[in-house]
Amino acid sequence: MNKRTLLKGAAAAFVLSAGAVFADGHEPTKVGFVYVGPVGDGGWTYEHDQGRLAVEAEFGDKVETVFQESVPEGADAERVMTQMALGGADIIFTTSFGYMDPTINVAKKFPEVKFEHATGYKRAENVSTYSARFYEGRAVQGHIAGKMTKSNKIGYIASFPIPEVIRGINAAYIHAKRVNPDVEFNIVWAYTWFDPAKEADAATALIEQGADVILQHTDSTAPLAAAEKVEGVIGFGQASDMAEFKPSPRVSSIIDNWAPYYIDRVRAVMDGTWESTDTWDGIAPGMVEIGEITDAVPADVKAEAEALRDAMAAGEYHPFTGPLKKQDGSDWLADGEVADDGTLAGMNFYVEGLTGDIPN
Template identity: 80%
Template sequence: MKLTNLLTSAAVALGLAAGAAWAQDKTKVGFVYVGPVGDGGWTYEHDQGRKAVEAEFGDQVETVYVENVAEGPDAERVMTQMALEGADLIFTTSFGYMDPTINVAKKFPNVKFEHATGYKRAGNVSTYSARFYEGRAVQGTIAGHMTESNVVGYIGSYPIPEVIRGINSAYIHAKKVNPDVTFKVVWAFTWFDPAKEADAAKVLIEQGADVILQHTDSTAPQAAAQAAGNVITFGQASDMAEYAPKPRVSSIIDNWAPYYIARTKAVIDGTWESVDTWDGIGPGMVGIGEISDAVPAHVKEAALAIKASIADGSYHPFTGPLKKQDGSDWLAEGEVADDGTLAGMNFYVEGLEGDIPQ
């Protein structure tokens, strides 16, 4: 073989080796989504966080995702495949992924896992969530002021503590500004199903609700309210601003990007540890979407005041006196709920009607 050919072959081999080493140096970050990235709500905001990771780290990272992954065995299969394909860090972004995350993490001790809204941790599994109930306090304040029928409808996804906390917080703060308000809750038993969510909204409107809150992920309730007329809504997880200024008058926005960037950086620099993170309005994980001009100025002022007091820590949405639905004492005057009780909340506060499904 000629010397030039030998040199060329050597150069190609070195180039391939360098390319392989560069590829191996990339940190691979996976995301498992319960809904489609275009849902306009929960999954959309998680995917915005994924894109923020790419923008922050550029060629240092590779991100992958799988959308519409059902909670249960299918989730475990998807996580396993991601780990087998070289993911260094996997974010599993729905409550029902909790046990699958723990199961897969045991099989891949060198892979880091981050589970959203759950409570089970391991040496290579962190948990993270947002204090959505803080945003519900702001929404409840607006809802209590603006309802004319005194009936507020609430679309629940699943009867888990996260959702129950939100219902309680919204009700407490609506009741504070409107003693005559009542809540009606319809359980959709889904995170994302536009048809079911629209039907739930229509049922609540037929029952007299002129305000609809939701803990489901699609914009279908917004569309149902818009069609009904004279019904206001709030964006869930994302701004849903295409329905502003009415029916959508404000929103809770989940801002996952700073957390995803920080946790990816920890993997890159070797400082990642298993932690539990639960942040709210103050740290910026929970945002309040612009309050539209459909909301009277004095109501907007009241809503922004409670947002500010939550953000600076001078007010907690669960501050006594508060009783449980059965009339038993829960929090004394000035007493604040502890995180342990909130994390496992399985009861309604006094005044809410109906039972929590088991």
């Protein structure tokens, strides 16, 4: 019998999951997942949990998965990881940027356990890092947004001022501006990954300020629900398809496809080939997918967006290709020059044309 256990508290960690043993005496590989939001968030955590379910489907009774949802970044995360490791986890996926230091701290105490940290940059002998090139999807969204806005005002709900989020803002703005020189971005920092009330308030405020396109780097469907209330406002699915809002206001989406990565890394633990690595994949390998572009998008704009997606998939185009300047007017990329991964990984500046400061 394939076991799936939700850890309700530290004391209960893995207690419920004990007992599955093969006829030859070997226990199934135990795989833990630590989530920053609820599995029903409809976005980021939902897609990570789809990856967990894919692991179960791939390996059946050879694996046993457990997860803890809505774990705050900080001491609580360290406690949950510790309990998973004490409970016998062979590999633990920690799925939020703020879990970086807790992951490193716990990994030091459990050198035989493999850890995989999403979106971070600190590694160890038993800690790998992995992320997706979400900015590729933001480029497609920016193109559609720039073409479809009638007010020339685009609202962007940002979570935290980390390079991942800043990259997304820049990529969306660059591609909106290229097709619509009059476009303006208004950025609201929500300082949360998942808070439907805050996200809805941010979307409503942006709409009241004239934005008729809402982009988001937060995890719930609340911004789309707010957009749905106002005729003519469109938005995009974040991290998952958010298909319940198709064909409008959700006109497309970025889908995070973690399943192949999770399956590969669990298999590596099972066959003894796991090594500490850093993975940063995008549209080409399928870690980032562009959801259906609906008929609410004009046919020519849809064709252009699909061509942009396909060019990135083929390696023929990079979203950060010069000429580009920084917000202060200084040169960044010369004509035809492509940004290097090191700069993108540590991005802490806006490109020329964006207004406002990046918070500390």
